[in-house]
Amino acid sequence: MSVKIFRAAAGLATVVLSAGAQAAFELNFQTPVSKVGERVYDLHTVILLICFVIFIAVFGTLLYSVFAHRKSKGHVAAQFHENTTVEVLWTIIPFVILVLIAWPATTTLLAMRDTAEPDVTVKVTGYQWEWAYDYLKGEGEGISFLSNLATPHDQIYGTAAKGEHYLREVNNPLVVPVGKKIRILTTANDVIHSWFVPELFVKQDANPGFIRDTWFRAEKEGTFRGQCAELCGKDHGFMPIVVEVVSPEKYSAWVAEQKKKMAGLADDPGKRATEAGEAVAPADIKTARR
Amino acid sequence: MASTTQSAGHYYLPAPSKWPITAASAVLCLGFGAAFAVNQMMLGYVLLALGVAIFAFMLFGWFGAVAHESESGLHNERVDTSFRWGMSWFIFSEVMFFAAFFGALFYVRVFSVPWLADIEQKLLWPGFAGTWPTAGPGFEGEFSPIAAWGLPAINTLLLLTSGVTVTLAHWALKENKRGALIGWLAATIALGVTFLFVQIHEYGHAYSELNLKLSTGVFGSTFYMLTGFHGFHVTVGCIMLSVILGRSIAGHFKPEHHFGFEGVAWYWHFVDVVWLLLFILVYWL
Amino acid sequence: MSAVLDTPGHHEHADRPTGITRWLTTTNHKDIGTMYLWFSFTMFIVGGIMALIIRTELFTPGIQVVDPDRFNALTTYHGLIMVFGAIMPAFVGFANWLIPMQIGAPDMAFPRMNNLSFWLLPPAALLLITAQFVPGGGAGVGWTMYPPLTVQAPMAMDLTIFAIHILGMSSIMGSINIITTVFNMRAPGMGMMRIPMFCWTWVITAFLLLAVMPVLAGAVTMTLTDRHFGTSFFNAAGGGDPVLYQHVFWFFGHPEVYIIAIPAFGVISQIIPAFARKPLFGYTSMVYATASIAVLSFLVWAHHMFTVGMPVEAQLYFMYATVLIAVPTGVKVFNWVATAWRGSLSFETPMLFALGFLFLFTIGGFTGLVLAIVPIDVQLHDTYYVVAHFHYVMVAGALFSAFGAIYFWLPKWTGKMYDERLGKLHFWLSFIFFNVAFFVQHFLGLAGMPRRIPDYAPQFAEFNMISSIGAWGFGLAQVLLLYIVVKTIRSGKPAEQRQWDGADGLEWTHLPTPAPYHSFETPPVLK
Numbered sequence A: 001m002s003v004k005i006f007r008a009a010a011g012l013a014t015v016v017l018s019a020g021a022q023a024a025f026e027l028n029f030q031t032p033v034s035k036v037g038e039r040v041y042d043l044h045t046v047i048l049l050i051c052f053v054i055f056i057a058v059f060g061t062l063l064y065s066v067f068a069h070r071k072s073k074g075h076v077a078a079q080f081h082e083n084t085t086v087e088v089l090w091t092i093i094p095f096v097i098l099v100l101i102a103w104p105a106t107t108t109l110l111a112m113r114d115t116a117e118p119d120v121t122v123k124v125t126g127y128q129w130e131w132a133y134d135y136l137k138g139e140g141e142g143i144s145f146l147s148n149l150a151t152p153h154d155q156i157y158g159t160a161a162k163g164e165h166y167l168r169e170v171n172n173p174l175v176v177p178v179g180k181k182i183r184i185l186t187t188a189n190d191v192i193h194s195w196f197v198p199e200l201f202v203k204q205d206a207n208p209g210f211i212r213d214t215w216f217r218a219e220k221e222g223t224f225r226g227q228c229a230e231l232c233g234k235d236h237g238f239m240p241i242v243v244e245v246v247s248p249e250k251y252s253a254w255v256a257e258q259k260k261k262m263a264g265l266a267d268d269p270g271k272r273a274t275e276a277g278e279a280v281a282p283a284d285i286k287t288a289r290r
Numbered sequence B: 001m002a003s004t005t006q007s008a009g010h011y012y013l014p015a016p017s018k019w020p021i022t023a024a025s026a027v028l029c030l031g032f033g034a035a036f037a038v039n040q041m042m043l044g045y046v047l048l049a050l051g052v053a054i055f056a057f058m059l060f061g062w063f064g065a066v067a068h069e070s071e072s073g074l075h076n077e078r079v080d081t082s083f084r085w086g087m088s089w090f091i092f093s094e095v096m097f098f099a100a101f102f103g104a105l106f107y108v109r110v111f112s113v114p115w116l117a118d119i120e121q122k123l124l125w126p127g128f129a130g131t132w133p134t135a136g137p138g139f140e141g142e143f144s145p146i147a148a149w150g151l152p153a154i155n156t157l158l159l160l161t162s163g164v165t166v167t168l169a170h171w172a173l174k175e176n177k178r179g180a181l182i183g184w185l186a187a188t189i190a191l192g193v194t195f196l197f198v199q200i201h202e203y204g205h206a207y208s209e210l211n212l213k214l215s216t217g218v219f220g221s222t223f224y225m226l227t228g229f230h231g232f233h234v235t236v237g238c239i240m241l242s243v244i245l246g247r248s249i250a251g252h253f254k255p256e257h258h259f260g261f262e263g264v265a266w267y268w269h270f271v272d273v274v275w276l277l278l279f280i281l282v283y284w285l
Numbered sequence C: 001m002s003a004v005l006d007t008p009g010h011h012e013h014a015d016r017p018t019g020i021t022r023w024l025t026t027t028n029h030k031d032i033g034t035m036y037l038w039f040s041f042t043m044f045i046v047g048g049i050m051a052l053i054i055r056t057e058l059f060t061p062g063i064q065v066v067d068p069d070r071f072n073a074l075t076t077y078h079g080l081i082m083v084f085g086a087i088m089p090a091f092v093g094f095a096n097w098l099i100p101m102q103i104g105a106p107d108m109a110f111p112r113m114n115n116l117s118f119w120l121l122p123p124a125a126l127l128l129i130t131a132q133f134v135p136g137g138g139a140g141v142g143w144t145m146y147p148p149l150t151v152q153a154p155m156a157m158d159l160t161i162f163a164i165h166i167l168g169m170s171s172i173m174g175s176i177n178i179i180t181t182v183f184n185m186r187a188p189g190m191g192m193m194r195i196p197m198f199c200w201t202w203v204i205t206a207f208l209l210l211a212v213m214p215v216l217a218g219a220v221t222m223t224l225t226d227r228h229f230g231t232s233f234f235n236a237a238g239g240g241d242p243v244l245y246q247h248v249f250w251f252f253g254h255p256e257v258y259i260i261a262i263p264a265f266g267v268i269s270q271i272i273p274a275f276a277r278k279p280l281f282g283y284t285s286m287v288y289a290t291a292s293i294a295v296l297s298f299l300v301w302a303h304h305m306f307t308v309g310m311p312v313e314a315q316l317y318f319m320y321a322t323v324l325i326a327v328p329t330g331v332k333v334f335n336w337v338a339t340a341w342r343g344s345l346s347f348e349t350p351m352l353f354a355l356g357f358l359f360l361f362t363i364g365g366f367t368g369l370v371l372a373i374v375p376i377d378v379q380l381h382d383t384y385y386v387v388a389h390f391h392y393v394m395v396a397g398a399l400f401s402a403f404g405a406i407y408f409w410l411p412k413w414t415g416k417m418y419d420e421r422l423g424k425l426h427f428w429l430s431f432i433f434f435n436v437a438f439f440v441q442h443f444l445g446l447a448g449m450p451r452r453i454p455d456y457a458p459q460f461a462e463f464n465m466i467s468s469i470g471a472w473g474f475g476l477a478q479v480l481l482l483y484i485v486v487k488t489i490r491s492g493k494p495a496e497q498r499q500w501d502g503a504d505g506l507e508w509t510h511l512p513t514p515a516p517y518h519s520f521e522t523p524p525v526l527k
């Protein structure tokens, strides 16, 4: 039955969204493209199953009661109101279940937080409302650029048809090599932002004045899209993140190309190059903070 | 009145009263007034003044009514116990208010300042040492904190003594020695007011000579917010003590029935304890 | 002075003011309870209309009805108004009405202060509503009000901050009143372990409120001084930390969600036994479980902050502490099921809402558990999964429980019986549309749709559309509630003293229907 409702709604949706709506009834996490992501995905599945079983047990009991112990069927109420044994049991059993859950949760978390020995380190700075990427260490060191929403105004205000990657497209994506450990340092220039890419299973707040870190290792080439996940003012919804994971060769080529561009701007220190060539540079963090 | 005033042994229920709604209107003015005033709007100051006036009027009326009821013997033991519970929980909530600021102080000293100086943050704040006291990595200029063993220590003494005098006043009241009661109360108030003067003097000194201001980074922020809110509480305490003094002079309170007095004394002790914590955590350590 | 059996309208205190003065000056717990309830319902409509604008904007991708700033403001004030204006006052209203009746007291301990704690609410509400219209518009900072965004926000922020101060004062006074009443005004023979569960849950809630409302006041005060007086609490350049605010806020905020939930538990613990015609199972363990939830709630706050970049040890600690809350909450759920077990069940509207609560609250609890697991929360934090989680516990939890309470006690309050058929219809509409509106949000969150955005990528379109339809359905279903209540007051059939044969509180066994103006002028005699 629910499938029917979904279909009906999907039909409705396609009509309204005339352009480019692929009915995407995703019911679960996006398919992870990192090992850690897979572990999180599985952890979630396990916990969901446990909850499901408990749910069935509890509400199975309740439903049985609802049908069997009705007044309208003449059922007479028993008067018991205590039973130490079951009360102790249903305190201890959930506790044990929780301990069992805590174990994989802990190991996964420890793996997630282990940012040691990265291949490439990128500093990500949140601005209202764009991201700045600075490659600090590893291949590509020294590259830096700004990344802005590429969706045209017209699409947002409905005067043009919405594109396929509506709101999740940028002028300059973050480019990283596949299979390498990428460490992301987050910070912000004005308010708190949060760097979130669902398929990479990465989310890290960018706090102004502080540097915090996270990492990922994409096992697959491709383009992965996310967006700012901490309310940061008017255009919080318009601060996408696009990560392009490419082969090492392509990555080297990209680095070389960027380096060339940077060289063109070399006598303009502190400025960041954009693809278009105009050097748009928010003031350096330190000065801007005061 | 008759129907709500209960016979002895019953709980006193006040008749409908205009004071709460008066208080609420004062708060309405104060809320809007403060919000407009911090944005430098003239209307804000007007509303604030109006709010304060209504509030003061309300305090006289409401507390006057309560004092009157108390003196007419309407407050039996049950009511007295209610007051005790009420005052205790109120002080508990005040403790939690201060806890928020002490928590902030703890957090900056133990976490944020050392973090700002750790290796990772060198990218943003090169050269920040992270030693306490500090006004943060972005602060330019120098400042010095107030030394604990000068006037603050004297202030500690003043407040501790006032804690003793208020207790002496209480003993006097219990033994129905009115003169001593009034004397010790007056002494308590004098000590409290002296404390306030010293404190104001300290602030002036800090502002003019130590370059220690509310805007002196997180040190100035925590210092002035904690000591400032404490000072505000001392002020309120002094006002309440003065009311109690006035009532004592007017012959209120009986040796076995004087919660009005005790409530204020509790409050005074609370203010005292907060100061001790302040002295240790803000000035000394 | 005779006992309590005076009929309404008769020989009642000629000196009592009438008309508007009655409501402005009243010191009567029932009058004040009534005002709380109507205020709460008004705020529910205001906050609900804001929600409907939000859902309308989110009906399809693109910006259609409100611009992004306004959208953020709507989200913010929807959250604030629902939490502080609708849900909390509703339960204080129930407390006012019920606690004196349930413990055999004549009124609340501090009747005048009681009046003040109500009358502080309209000024606060006015501030919140005015904030929408001052220059710069409402502050689009989220109900959590994280700096430095709040430091940038327009002057509406200041109105909001002072509104919160006033709400805090109101809650503190209300709590002092409730806790003192229960401690000190019980009828002779009613020990603490004999008071109805609803009273217990309110004692515990009052304690939570007293502990955390001042902390919230501190948090917004620091925001205020950072905004206007040059302090650096939340500014790294001055040695502060934006995350400090989050710690202080959530030290308040997590207990706050139990402040919302625990009185709801109390209501459910009254309704289920009444319609199972069987005593509450495990009263003692219920009391202890509720108290443990309250204590634990102080120790878990940072589970709202798993992505701020705190040390991994802290994440582990907060994860372990958080999942522990499932144990006492589980005890409560199991006790309710055991209460129904082998009872003699009937399904009038209050019972339907109680069972709906049980079912949906547990789902919300389970998603809470999922969120408590740090690696998963990193993925789900600030997505619609969280929005789904908390609407399950707050709307299907607290709000359903409040609906149940209204139907359960309306006969006692008004002396009239509501229309059972319409009540059931209200339940089923609410139940179905609630799930349509919020169940799909889990999927949105899992797929990575952030919260607090006015516009979204096309892959989220379908579920958003379903959710918006559900929201409108749910909202319209509430018109029915209003209709039912008004109809009951106007033309309901007279109710009996003990309208529900399974209800055994003093308000049913010892007081006539409708309840007299002063509940117990002489304390009831208990065996």
Ligand code: HEA
Residues within 6 Å of the ligand: A051, A054, A058, A093, A094, A095, A097, A098, C144, C257, C258, C260, C261, C303, C304, C305, C322, C323, C325, C326, C327, C329, C330, C331, C333, C361, C362, C364, C365, C366, C367, C368, C369, C371, C372, C373, C377, C380, C381, C382, C386, C389, C390, C393, C394, C397, C398
């Ligand atoms: C009434 C309000 C209420 C209640 C009761 C709860 C209950 C719980 N909440 Fe929820 N929560 C909110 C209101 C509430 N929450 C709000 C408003 C937010 C968002 C705020 C914001 O950011 O705006 C939030 C957010 C929130 C987060 C942060 C998400 C994020 O932003 O990333 C987390 C994470 O841990 C969490 C966890 C929990 C847990 C573990 C419980 C537990 O108490 C649940 C316990 C219950 C059960 C588990 C079900 C019954 C138990 C059993 C049947 C026993 C057996 C079970 C097992 C052994 C599994 N909540």
Ligand code: HEA
Residues within 6 Å of the ligand: C044, C045, C046, C047, C048, C049, C051, C052, C054, C055, C075, C076, C078, C079, C080, C082, C083, C087, C141, C142, C143, C144, C387, C391, C394, C395, C398, C399, C437, C451, C452, C453, C471, C472, C474, C475, C476, C478, C479, C482
């Ligand atoms: C207990 C509190 C509570 C309650 C009851 C609700 C009720 C509802 N909430 Fe929510 N909500 C929050 C607390 C609550 N909410 C909080 C704390 C947030 C977070 C804010 C933040 O991120 O800062 C939030 C955020 C939030 C969001 C996310 C916004 C965002 O991230 O941008 C959404 C979106 O769907 C939403 C929807 C709804 C809906 C549709 C209802 C419905 O249940 C409302 C239904 C009620 C009515 C509609 C009113 C009654 C109607 C009538 C009497 C009829 C007359 C009216 C008409 C039909 C015109 N809420």
Ligand code: CUA
Residues within 6 Å of the ligand: A126, A127, A129, A192, A193, A194, A228, A229, A230, A231, A232, A233, A235, A236, A237, A239
């Ligand atoms: Cu940047 Cu939200």
Ligand SMILES: [Cu+2]
Residues within 6 Å of the ligand: C253, C254, C257, C301, C303, C304
């Ligand atoms: Cu929480």
